[in-house]
Amino acid sequence: MKIEEKISHREYIRRYFKRILQSVSFIKGLSVTVRYFFEPSRIVTEQYPENKKTLKMYPRFRGRLEMIEDEHGENKCTACAICERACPNGTINVLATKDIAGKKVLGRYLYRLDTCTQCGLCVEACPFGAIRMNQDFELARTSREGFEMILNRKEGRG
Ligand code: SF4
Ligand code: SF4
Helix, strand or coil, rough: CCCCCCCCCHHHHHHEEEEHHHHHHHHHHHHHCCCCCHHHHHHHCCCCCCCCCCCCCCCCCCEEEEECCCCCEEEECCCCCHHHHCCCCCEEEEEEEECCCCCCCCCCCCCCCHHHCCCCCCHHHHCCCCCEEEECCCCCCHHHHHHHHCCCCCCCCC
16 A cells, blocks of 8 residues: 655645755756856866876976986085985985095985875975975876985085
């Protein structure tokens, strides 16, 4: 036997207007679709990875740490290790060496991507503007070795 649902007149009115409101929401959503159809320049959704080659991150985005180098591969790092001490995760290891004049210069600047939280404290701490967070957003690696990086191509000038 089918049990008929008995609802009050007030409940009937409430459901009636609720359904009207639901259809209004649907029209609102549809209007966004139609608007973007006629004005595709307003679309903010990125078609990743199809747009991989042209995709630009916003200026304040923090990717991974990199050393700022000129066109000859020279950097401004003095191997002072202030960035190493500023890093809360032990991600940076600055190995100093000496040049032919016996002056301390940067030997190798080691960085571990897998322990970096992209906090940017190292960049803020560097008094010489020798490092920065780059725009690289694809930070996944296929092996543990890929996380270890030497950031400098040449020894620092000191
Ligand atoms: S961004 Fe933060 S976690 Fe990464 S190396 Fe710099 S200080 Fe360390
Ligand atoms: S990157 Fe800057 S703070 Fe770090 S060792 Fe080099 S000069 Fe010093």
